[in-house]
Amino acid sequence: MYSLVFLGILGSLIGSFANVVIHRLPQRRSVAFPASHCPHCHHRLSPLELVPVFSWLVLGGRCRSCKKRISFRYPLIELIMAAGFVLLALRWPVEQHGPALLPLLIIFAMLVIMAAIDIDHYILPDSLTLPAIFVGVLGTLLYSSGSGLPDLLEALTGAVVGAGIVVLINRVGGLVLRKFHDTKERLWPIGMDQVNLAALGGAVGGLLAGIALALFATLLNLLSKKTLRLKEPLIYSLLVPALLLSTTGLLVKPLTAITGSLGATGAIAILGAVYWWLRDTLVQGTPHDQETDEEPVAMGFGDVKLAAVLGAILGWEKLLIALFLSFLIGALGGIISRLMGGSRFVPFGPYLVFGGLLALFLGDLFLNWYLGLLGMA
Numbered sequence: 001m002y003s004l005v006f007l008g009i010l011g012s013l014i015g016s017f018a019n020v021v022i023h024r025l026p027q028r029r030s031v032a033f034p035a036s037h038c039p040h041c042h043h044r045l046s047p048l049e050l051v052p053v054f055s056w057l058v059l060g061g062r063c064r065s066c067k068k069r070i071s072f073r074y075p076l077i078e079l080i081m082a083a084g085f086v087l088l089a090l091r092w093p094v095e096q097h098g099p100a101l102l103p104l105l106i107i108f109a110m111l112v113i114m115a116a117i118d119i120d121h122y123i124l125p126d127s128l129t130l131p132a133i134f135v136g137v138l139g140t141l142l143y144s145s146g147s148g149l150p151d152l153l154e155a156l157t158g159a160v161v162g163a164g165i166v167v168l169i170n171r172v173g174g175l176v177l178r179k180f181h182d183t184k185e186r187l188w189p190i191g192m193d194q195v196n197l198a199a200l201g202g203a204v205g206g207l208l209a210g211i212a213l214a215l216f217a218t219l220l221n222l223l224s225k226k227t228l229r230l231k232e233p234l235i236y237s238l239l240v241p242a243l244l245l246s247t248t249g250l251l252v253k254p255l256t257a258i259t260g261s262l263g264a265t266g267a268i269a270i271l272g273a274v275y276w277w278l279r280d281t282l283v284q285g286t287p288h289d290q291e292t293d294e295e296p297v298a299m300g301f302g303d304v305k306l307a308a309v310l311g312a313i314l315g316w317e318k319l320l321i322a323l324f325l326s327f328l329i330g331a332l333g334g335i336i337s338r339l340m341g342g343s344r345f346v347p348f349g350p351y352l353v354f355g356g357l358l359a360l361f362l363g364d365l366f367l368n369w370y371l372g373l374l375g376m377a
């Protein structure tokens, strides 16, 4: 009981800090300095004004100095964070699961921040998504058996399959939007060409074949100092016969071909993302920005990395539930927003986060129900 009260208070404090991160991270400003201040008059907040939720209520949602309105979003984020921390502690009590709660709390906080930044700026920053994948995969080492959480291998599989599914939606959706013309994206030494090759190689020979083919293409780029590329429409028209080849039983089984293609695609997409993120962070010069993408795409690549985060904490089975719920809720949200006359584009990231959290808490229920339908439980 005391631990729940403690986690609720901790959650609201983390929520208060999250508000700062949500506000400042997209502007590449320090999250530590300067101290929190009113966004309108820059009045510096006193310790009492920093008390989560209550300060907003006591001050009637207005700045104490300039009396301008302070958005309801601030206490809302603090409340969501507190509620999430308590729910996670109820589902995975510390007494029973020990340190397993820690990575879950960290990832939950990061997911809430990502969703809010995506709503504000339509971006999912690499500095949040990539570390969250890392925490999600390594966090499995703290999980106890019987927690219903994935082990290391399941988390890795979930991460690459999750990324792979969203990459393929992105590429195939992009091809349709471009009326099957080739992409203009060119990145050296590792970029979309390698991701596409991984999809094809994985479909022909399974996961390792896909990864090997993409790495071989990267090596060729490095050795030739050129960007060797195959046109995207060609690769994706070869993908169908490659998958059909698996039904003949000559090379790999159909399931190996599908999971191999998705997994290799996701693995190379994450590897490429990590490379470009490290390069942009460590090497000074013209910054490469994946988000400034001139071409019409079905989903941004930030969603690819977010799907990998969800795959890492859910494992691939519950990840499929999460993706299904996200698309369903996203479609409903889109329809409702149209009916209410809302024209503002709503990014997909928040729906992914919501679907992922539903699958985290209720995934076992959905799985048992589904297996029951199939007569397998």
Ligand SMILES: [Zn+2]
Pocket (backbone or CB within 6 Å): 038, 039, 040, 041, 042, 043, 063, 064, 065, 066, 067, 068
């Ligand atoms: Zn003010």
